[in-house]
Amino acid sequence: MLDRYNRKINYLRISVTDRCNLRCSYCMPCEDFVMLDHSEILRFDEIVEVVRRGADMGITKVRLTGGEPLVRSDVTELVAMIAAVGGISDLAMTSNGVLMEKFALPLAQAGLMRINISLDTLDPAKFRRLTAGGDINRVLRGIEAARKAGLEPVKLNCVIKSSSLEPDAVAVKNFGRENGMEVRFIHQMDLGGGEFSIVEGGEGGDCERCNRLRLTADGNVKPCLFSDLAWNVRQLGAERALKSAVNCKPRCGTTCNHNQFYNIGG
Numbered sequence: 001m002l003d004r005y006n007r008k009i010n011y012l013r014i015s016v017t018d019r020c021n022l023r024c025s026y027c028m029p030c031e032d033f034v035m036l037d038h039s040e041i042l043r044f045d046e047i048v049e050v051v052r053r054g055a056d057m058g059i060t061k062v063r064l065t066g067g068e069p070l071v072r073s074d075v076t077e078l079v080a081m082i083a084a085v086g087g088i089s090d091l092a093m094t095s096n097g098v099l100m101e102k103f104a105l106p107l108a109q110a111g112l113m114r115i116n117i118s119l120d121t122l123d124p125a126k127f128r129r130l131t132a133g134g135d136i137n138r139v140l141r142g143i144e145a146a147r148k149a150g151l152e153p154v155k156l157n158c159v160i161k162s163s164s165l166e167p168d169a170v171a172v173k174n175f176g177r178e179n180g181m182e183v184r185f186i187h188q189m190d191l192g193g194g195e196f197s198i199v200e201g202g203e204g205g206d207c208e209r210c211n212r213l214r215l216t217a218d219g220n221v222k223p224c225l226f227s228d229l230a231w232n233v234r235q236l237g238a239e240r241a242l243k244s245a246v247n248c249k250p251r252c253g254t255t256c257n258h259n260q261f262y263n264i265g266g
């Protein structure tokens with residue numbers, strides 16, 4: 001499907017939960033955030049209905065995000081349900097890797113094809129500080145497990161303040177090169193301030209070529225990360241919500257004041 005700027009929209013990013021087992025300082029503050037009530041979070045059958053309708057309309061690529069998708073119980077079942085939808089030729093996930101050692105093989109067996117794992121530093125103390133207590137060794141073991149399970153290519157998402165020449169970014173880049181993994185550098189963004197840039201080594205943030213829609217954990221189809229436009233699938237049904245989002249997709253991002261990264265899924 002094409003939007004009114006002739007962009008081919010074939011990519012759906014799905015936030016399966018707003019929960020996370022880390023508290024990265026630039027994404028999820030330690031306090032003062034409001035979680036969705038469980039009843040507000042889409043059930044698996046509702047998510048799959050959106051994917052089916054999307055596939056009918058031209059969606060071929062699906063990425064599962066969060067919060068942290070692996071904290072949603074039975075997420076491997078959802079992967080299997082989406083993998084069975086005709087027309088979806090690329091099924092990926094973005095994870096912080098903390099639980100990946102346990103889930104890598106079941107995810108691959110369920111039909112997940114590839115994975116991006118967040119890694120902003122290789123310094124264990126800095127990692128613990130940045131994530132409010134995370135253990136980097138679990139992430140490194142998770143990366144290894146993902147590779148062993150064949151979730152290739154494993155790509156690393158590295159959030160940077162302003163430059164991929166920052167020492168932590170260079171360390172992650174070298175780690176990636178030494179282990180045959182691509183690294184994406186994601187500049188810190190500000191939803192309310194409308195600050196974003198193109199992902200280095202990726203496609204995100206390139207409005208002119210934007211091919212994506214997002215489904216939030218509570219069922220809002222968002223045509224753009226940096227916009228408050230949204231259509232709810234529980235109110236309108238999947239097809240109408242998807243069509244409205246494509247037809248009203250803005251030329252480029254501006255600001256988003258109604259959501260946070262942890263409940264949109266970046």
Ligand code: SF4
Pocket residue numbers: 196204205206207208210211212223224225226250251252253254
């Ligand atoms: S800001 Fe919006 S239009 Fe631009 S790349 Fe991001 S999602 Fe696409």
